[in-house]
Amino acid sequence: MKKFMFIMLVAFLSAVLVACESGSGETTGDETEAIGQEEEAAVDVDRVRMLIGSTATGGDTYQIADALSRHAEDVMETNMQVDAVGSLRAFDELGKAEDDGSTIMFFHDMSYLGVEYGSFGEEAELENWTIGPIVATNPGxxxxxxxxxxxxxxxxxxxxxxxxxxxxxxxxxxxxxxxxxxxxxxxxxxxxxxxxxxxxxxxxxxxxxxxxxxxxxxxxxxxxxxxxxxxxxxxxxxxxxxxxxxxxxxxxxxxxxxxxxxxxxxxxxxxxxxxxxxxDKEFFLLMPEDIDESYVQAVDNAVEQVVEDPSYEEDLVTNRYTVNHMSAAEAEEYLLDKRDNFRYIIENAPNLDDIAR
Amino acid sequence: MQFFEILTPMTILLCSLGVFIGIVMGAIPGMTATMAIAIFLPITYALDMIESIGLLIGLYVGGISGGLVPAVLINIPGTPSSLTTTFDGYPMTQKGEGEKALKVGVTASVFGGFFSLAVLYFFAPMLSTFAIDFSSVEMFLIILFAMTIIASISKGSLLGGIFSGLLGILISLIGTFTINNETRLIPPGFESELIYGFTLLPVLIGLFAVGQLLEEAEKGMKASAHQKIKLQKGDTKSKFSFRLFKNQKVNVVRSSLLGTFIGMLPGVGGSAASITAYSQAKNFSKNPKELGKGSPEGVVASESANNGLIGGALVPMLSLGIPGDSTTAILIAAFLLQGIQVGPLFISSNPDLWSGMVFALIVANIAMFFMMFLTVKYFAKIVFIPKYLIFPIIIVACVIGSYAINNGIMFDVWTLLLFGFLGYIFPKLGIQIPSFLIGFILGAEAEKNFIDTLQGSGGDLSVFFTNGPVAIVLWILILGSIIFSVADYRKGKKEEATYAS
The missing domain is CATH 3.40.190.10 (Periplasmic binding protein-like II)
Known part of the structure; x- marks a missing residue:
C-alpha cells in the first residue's frame, strides 16, 4: 500500500511539473519580453538603503525619493528604505558603502554645487561616484x-x-x-x-x-x-x-x-x-564608484519602467514636481556638462561671508 | 455624531495602538517619539489620511508620555523633555513613592495634554501669526530664560553649576557651523565622526544611565534602601490621591501654559518647555527647598509642561506650516506624502482632517491615561529587580537605542560610553550633570537664534534690548529669575550654616 501511495505521489508531482512546463511554453512573446525586462531590473540584494542628502522629511528630496523607492522596489524585487541622513553624512556613508548596491544615494544638483562652493570636500566630487539615472525635476x-x-x-x-x-x-x-x-x-x-x-x-x-x-x-x-x-x-x-x-x-x-x-x-x-x-533642479541617483555594471543596468531598467508608470507621475505632480528621465550614461554626460557651465558663476560670485549683513 | 463619522473604529484602534507603541518606545532610554513616528511614517502611505494621522498622533502622545517611566523609576530620562522629571521623580522612588510619582506624572500629563488641546482647538486659527511675532530676538531670550534654571538647581556650589552649564554649551557647539559649513572645536582625528557634533540622546542617557551604573558598581551593587521598602508603604502620605492636585491647580495651569506657549515657538526646542516650567514651579513654590528632594510638585510641573508641548507645537504647524519641534516636522511629511499642504489654509480647506486631528488627540490622551494609570503598579515593580539583573538590561537598551538613533552609527555608541564615563567622574570633579545637560540641550538653539538676530541687525547687539516690549518683559523675567534663585541659594546656605553651628 505504501509503495502504491509513493508511486501515485511521484506520478502526481510529475504531472504537475509537466503541466507547469507546458504552461510556461505557452507564454506570449510580450510576456517573455516583460519577464526578461523584470529579470534585468531585479537586483541581488534583499534590502537597498537609499540615503538622501537632506534631513528634512517634508522637503522635495524626501518626497521624490519616497515615490521613486515605492515604485522601484517591486520592479527591482528588493526592499528600499529612504534614509534622511543629510548631505555630508550621505556622502560619507556612500564612500564607505559596499559595492553590492545595498547602499545608494539620491540627491539633486547640490551634490556637485556643494563641492564647487566648498561646502563638501573634494571626495564628494561626481567623478568619485557612479552617476545613476535622472528621475525628476522640481521646476518650482x-x-x-x-x-x-x-x-x-x-x-x-x-x-x-x-x-x-x-x-x-x-x-x-x-x-x-x-x-x-x-x-x-x-x-x-x-x-x-x-x-x-x-x-x-x-x-x-x-x-x-x-x-x-x-x-x-x-x-x-x-x-x-x-x-x-x-x-x-x-x-x-x-x-x-x-x-x-x-x-x-x-x-x-x-x-x-x-x-x-x-x-x-x-x-x-x-x-x-x-x-x-x-x-533646473534635477534629482538623480549616485552609487559607489566601483559598483558592478549589471547593478547600474538593473537600476536603469527599473527607472525606465517606473517613469512610464502613471501612478509615479501622479505622485510627483501632486507635489508639483515633474518626471524627467535620463539613463545613467546620459545623466553622467549631462551633469558633468551642467557643472562646467555653472563654474563661471561660482568662480565669479561674491563670497557669502563678505556680503552677509 | 461628527466624532464617529470622522473617527472610524479602525482609526481609534490605530490611535490606541500608536499610544501603546509610543509609550513602550518612550520608556526605552534612547528611543523617542520622533523616532517612533519616523519608523511608522512610510507605513502611513498605505493608510487613509485620518487613519494615518490617528496612528501618528497616538505615537506622538505615547512617546512623549512614556519617557516618564524610566525617569521616575531608574533616574534615566527616557526622552530629553523628561529630564526635569528625574529631579523629583527619582527621589520619590527612593523614598518608596515610585507608584505615587508615576501616577502623579500620568495625571499631570493628561492635564497638560488636554489643556494644550483646548488651546489648539479654540485658538489655533487666531494664533496663526502669534508665533511669527516672536522673532529670533525673543526666541533667544526665552532660551536664556530657560537657562536661568541652572542657577536654581545648582547643588552645593552656584559657581560650579554655572560652570557646568557653560561647559555643556561649549560641548554642544562642537561640529559644523551651518551658516558657512565650517567645522569647529573638533579634536584632531575625529573630523568625520564629529562633523555634526555629539548626538543628544547618547549624551543624555550616557551621563545618566551609564554614569549611574558605574557609580553603583563602585558601591558594590548592594540593594538600595528603596529596593527593600514597599512601593506603597501603607501610610496615606505615600499613596496617590487625586486630592493631591488640589494644591497644584496653579502649578498645573502655569506649567501646561508654559509648555503650550513654548511649544508654539518654532525656534525653541521642546526640552525648554519642561525646564522652564520646573524652574518657575520652584520659583513660585511655597516650599522651594523640597523641590529636587522628591516633591510631587516638580513631577507635576515637568510632566504637564512636556505634554502641553504637543498641542502647542501643532499650532504653528497647522496655522503656518512651520513645525514647532522635530516631531511635528515629521508629521508635516506625513501630510505632504499624501499631497496635503499644511499651512495657513489647512484648517479652512481641510475641516474634516482638522477635526480628525483634534478627535485623535482626545482619543490618544484618554488612551494614554488609562494605559499608563492602570499599568503603573506593574511598571513600578521594575525597582525591585536586583541591580545585577536590571543594569545589564539597561546597558543593552541604551546601546541599542544609541546605535539606532541615527540608523546605525557606531560612534553614537562610543559617545554613550564616553559620556557614561564622564557621568561617573563629573560629580567627583564638582561638575553638575543636570546643569551641564541643560547647557548642552539649549546651547545650539541659543546660538542659532543669536546668530540669526545679529545677521538681521547687521551685527548690532543693542537689538536685544530695543526690539520691543516683549523683549523687555523677557529681560525682566530673566533678571527676576536669576535674582530669586541667587537669593534662595544664599538663604539656603545661611540656614545650612546655622544648622551646622
Missing part, C-alpha cells in the same frame, strides 16, 4: 518676497534698488545650495547690468531650512527669500492673512509651470556672461 525653484513689496519680479527688484540709492535688499539663501546658485546668478546680472553701486547693496542672509527662510521674511530680517512653488504657493493665496502673505518674483527653471503664472529668470531678461540664466 523660486524667489519670493512679501506681498506688499514695491516690486513684482526679480528684475523689478534690481530696478527699484537702482532707483533708490539709500535702500538695500537682503536675500535669504542657504550656503552651498541650489538657492545660492540662483542668488549668485541674480547678483552677477545686477553687477553686469547696473554696476557695483547697485550690486553692493544686495546682502545675503545665510540660513538653513525653508521654515527659517520664511521666518526671516516675516521677521523683516530678509526682503527676498529662496523657496519653491510646492512649499510656498500656499502663502501666496488671496485668503492668507496680509501679515504672512508672499508673492513670487521668479523661477529659475527654463520653462514656466502649467497653470501658475510666474515668469522665469530668462523671460525677465536675467543673463550671466551673455547667456540666459536657467537652472
Amino acid at each position: 525653484n523660486a524667489f519670493l518676497t512679501n506681498a506688499d513689496a514695491p516690486y513684482d519680479t526679480m528684475v523689478e527688484s534690481a530696478e527699484w534698488l537702482s532707483e533708490n540709492p539709500d535702500e538695500t535688499i537682503t536675500v535669504a539663501v542657504e550656503s552651498g545650495g541650489v538657492s545660492q546658485i540662483g542668488f549668485d546668478g541674480f547678483y552677477l546680472w545686477v553687477e553686469e547690468e547696473f554696476g557695483t553701486d547697485v550690486s553692493d547693496r544686495i546682502h545675503a542672509y545665510v540660513t538653513g531650512s525653508q521654515e527659517d527662510k520664511n521666518q526671516a521674511l516675516w521677521d523683516g530680517n530678509a526682503d527676498i527669500i529662496h523657496g519653491s512653488i510646492g512649499a510656498n504657493e500656499q502663502y501666496t493665496q488671496d485668503e492668507v492673512e496680509d501679515r504672512i502673505k508672499m508673492k513670487f518674483l521668479g523661477i529659475t527653471a527654463g520653462e514656466r509651470m502649467e497653470e501658475i503664472e510666474i515668469p522665469t529668470f530668462a523671460e525677465q531678461g536675467v543673463t550671466v556672461n551673455g547667456d540666459e540664466f536657467i537652472f
Whole structure:
C-alpha cells in the first residue's frame, strides 16, 4: 500500500511539473519580453538603503525619493528604505558603502554645487561616484518676497534698488545650495547690468531650512527669500492673512509651470556672461564608484519602467514636481556638462561671508 | 455624531495602538517619539489620511508620555523633555513613592495634554501669526530664560553649576557651523565622526544611565534602601490621591501654559518647555527647598509642561506650516506624502482632517491615561529587580537605542560610553550633570537664534534690548529669575550654616 501511495505521489508531482512546463511554453512573446525586462531590473540584494542628502522629511528630496523607492522596489524585487541622513553624512556613508548596491544615494544638483562652493570636500566630487539615472525635476525653484513689496519680479527688484540709492535688499539663501546658485546668478546680472553701486547693496542672509527662510521674511530680517512653488504657493493665496502673505518674483527653471503664472529668470531678461540664466533642479541617483555594471543596468531598467508608470507621475505632480528621465550614461554626460557651465558663476560670485549683513 | 463619522473604529484602534507603541518606545532610554513616528511614517502611505494621522498622533502622545517611566523609576530620562522629571521623580522612588510619582506624572500629563488641546482647538486659527511675532530676538531670550534654571538647581556650589552649564554649551557647539559649513572645536582625528557634533540622546542617557551604573558598581551593587521598602508603604502620605492636585491647580495651569506657549515657538526646542516650567514651579513654590528632594510638585510641573508641548507645537504647524519641534516636522511629511499642504489654509480647506486631528488627540490622551494609570503598579515593580539583573538590561537598551538613533552609527555608541564615563567622574570633579545637560540641550538653539538676530541687525547687539516690549518683559523675567534663585541659594546656605553651628 505504501509503495502504491509513493508511486501515485511521484506520478502526481510529475504531472504537475509537466503541466507547469507546458504552461510556461505557452507564454506570449510580450510576456517573455516583460519577464526578461523584470529579470534585468531585479537586483541581488534583499534590502537597498537609499540615503538622501537632506534631513528634512517634508522637503522635495524626501518626497521624490519616497515615490521613486515605492515604485522601484517591486520592479527591482528588493526592499528600499529612504534614509534622511543629510548631505555630508550621505556622502560619507556612500564612500564607505559596499559595492553590492545595498547602499545608494539620491540627491539633486547640490551634490556637485556643494563641492564647487566648498561646502563638501573634494571626495564628494561626481567623478568619485557612479552617476545613476535622472528621475525628476522640481521646476518650482523660486524667489519670493512679501506681498506688499514695491516690486513684482526679480528684475523689478534690481530696478527699484537702482532707483533708490539709500535702500538695500537682503536675500535669504542657504550656503552651498541650489538657492545660492540662483542668488549668485541674480547678483552677477545686477553687477553686469547696473554696476557695483547697485550690486553692493544686495546682502545675503545665510540660513538653513525653508521654515527659517520664511521666518526671516516675516521677521523683516530678509526682503527676498529662496523657496519653491510646492512649499510656498500656499502663502501666496488671496485668503492668507496680509501679515504672512508672499508673492513670487521668479523661477529659475527654463520653462514656466502649467497653470501658475510666474515668469522665469530668462523671460525677465536675467543673463550671466551673455547667456540666459536657467537652472533646473534635477534629482538623480549616485552609487559607489566601483559598483558592478549589471547593478547600474538593473537600476536603469527599473527607472525606465517606473517613469512610464502613471501612478509615479501622479505622485510627483501632486507635489508639483515633474518626471524627467535620463539613463545613467546620459545623466553622467549631462551633469558633468551642467557643472562646467555653472563654474563661471561660482568662480565669479561674491563670497557669502563678505556680503552677509 | 461628527466624532464617529470622522473617527472610524479602525482609526481609534490605530490611535490606541500608536499610544501603546509610543509609550513602550518612550520608556526605552534612547528611543523617542520622533523616532517612533519616523519608523511608522512610510507605513502611513498605505493608510487613509485620518487613519494615518490617528496612528501618528497616538505615537506622538505615547512617546512623549512614556519617557516618564524610566525617569521616575531608574533616574534615566527616557526622552530629553523628561529630564526635569528625574529631579523629583527619582527621589520619590527612593523614598518608596515610585507608584505615587508615576501616577502623579500620568495625571499631570493628561492635564497638560488636554489643556494644550483646548488651546489648539479654540485658538489655533487666531494664533496663526502669534508665533511669527516672536522673532529670533525673543526666541533667544526665552532660551536664556530657560537657562536661568541652572542657577536654581545648582547643588552645593552656584559657581560650579554655572560652570557646568557653560561647559555643556561649549560641548554642544562642537561640529559644523551651518551658516558657512565650517567645522569647529573638533579634536584632531575625529573630523568625520564629529562633523555634526555629539548626538543628544547618547549624551543624555550616557551621563545618566551609564554614569549611574558605574557609580553603583563602585558601591558594590548592594540593594538600595528603596529596593527593600514597599512601593506603597501603607501610610496615606505615600499613596496617590487625586486630592493631591488640589494644591497644584496653579502649578498645573502655569506649567501646561508654559509648555503650550513654548511649544508654539518654532525656534525653541521642546526640552525648554519642561525646564522652564520646573524652574518657575520652584520659583513660585511655597516650599522651594523640597523641590529636587522628591516633591510631587516638580513631577507635576515637568510632566504637564512636556505634554502641553504637543498641542502647542501643532499650532504653528497647522496655522503656518512651520513645525514647532522635530516631531511635528515629521508629521508635516506625513501630510505632504499624501499631497496635503499644511499651512495657513489647512484648517479652512481641510475641516474634516482638522477635526480628525483634534478627535485623535482626545482619543490618544484618554488612551494614554488609562494605559499608563492602570499599568503603573506593574511598571513600578521594575525597582525591585536586583541591580545585577536590571543594569545589564539597561546597558543593552541604551546601546541599542544609541546605535539606532541615527540608523546605525557606531560612534553614537562610543559617545554613550564616553559620556557614561564622564557621568561617573563629573560629580567627583564638582561638575553638575543636570546643569551641564541643560547647557548642552539649549546651547545650539541659543546660538542659532543669536546668530540669526545679529545677521538681521547687521551685527548690532543693542537689538536685544530695543526690539520691543516683549523683549523687555523677557529681560525682566530673566533678571527676576536669576535674582530669586541667587537669593534662595544664599538663604539656603545661611540656614545650612546655622544648622551646622
